[in-house]
Amino acid sequence: MTRMTSGTDKSDxxxxxxxxxxxxxxxxxxxxxxxxxxxxxSMASADWLVxxxxxxxxxxxxxxxxxxxxxxxxxxxxxAFKTMRIVGETATDRSLASRLYLGAIAAxxxxxxxxxxxxxxxxxxxxxxxxIRDENVAEPLRAIARDARRWVTQRCx
Numbered sequence: 001m002t003r004m005t006s007g008t009d010k011s012d013x014x015x016x017x018x019x020x021x022x023x024x025x026x027x028x029x030x031x032x033x034x035x036x037x038x039x040x041x042s043m044a045s046a047d048w049l050v051x052x053x054x055x056x057x058x059x060x061x062x063x064x065x066x067x068x069x070x071x072x073x074x075x076x077x078x079x080a081f082k083t084m085r086i087v088g089e090t091a092t093d094r095s096l097a098s099r100l101y102l103g104a105i106a107a108x109x110x111x112x113x114x115x116x117x118x119x120x121x122x123x124x125x126x127x128x129x130x131x132i133r134d135e136n137v138a139e140p141l142r143a144i145a146r147d148a149r150r151w152v153t154q155r156c157x
Contacts, residue, residue, distance in 0.1 A: 042088070042096045049080045064103040065140040071112040078104035078116055099134070102127045103141045106148030113151075121156040125149060 046060040053076045057063040063077060081104060084097035106128065108116040117124070131137055131145040 042090070042093045045093065046081070046084065046096060046100055049084065050077065053077055053080065060100050061103075061138045061141060064100065064107045065144060067111055069107070069111070071108055071114055071116070074104050074108045074112070075116055078108070098127075099131055099137055099141070102131055103144060106131075106141075106144045109151040110144055110147040121152055124152050128152070 043060070047058075050057050050060045050063045053073050054063055054069065057066065057069075060077070060081075063069055063073070078101055081097045081101035085094055085101050088094035088097050105115075105117045105119075105124070108114045119127075128145045128149040132142050132149065134142075137145075
């Protein structure tokens with residue numbers, strides 16, 4: 001990879017500053033992450049984002065259902081999925097991101113007794129109900145959504 005510094009002749013290109021620091025194994029690892037789930041690129045993208053939050057987590061779902069994940073990590077996940085929800089390339093990307101975004105909010109309520117959103121109770125309950133009914137959502141996330149629904153109803157009426 002090269003970086004253009006000025007002008008247009010060949011002598012005006014120099015190596016990108018970080019090129020020399022990249023080694024074959026880090027490139028291999030990045031490519032493995034990008035290609036490991038070719039059939040479900042939406043989930044692969046979400047899983048890749050999660051590895052930035054917690055490299056020990058194998059997937060987005062694993063992060064959200066892990067009872068040891070910190071509130072700070074769940075806030076980061078919520079923000080990442082919120083962005084993915086807005087800028088996702090396909091409807092599938094945006095739909096998955098919406099579920100994961102809500103999953104992060106639900107996990108914070110259930111695991112840390114914290115509300116990390118300003119969404120109304122009504123909007124939260126509507127989203128949680130939809131997530132609970134969606135059979136395409138992994139069962140562990142649906143379970144967290146059920147617990148979060150109970151959390152909202154008990155605390156907020």
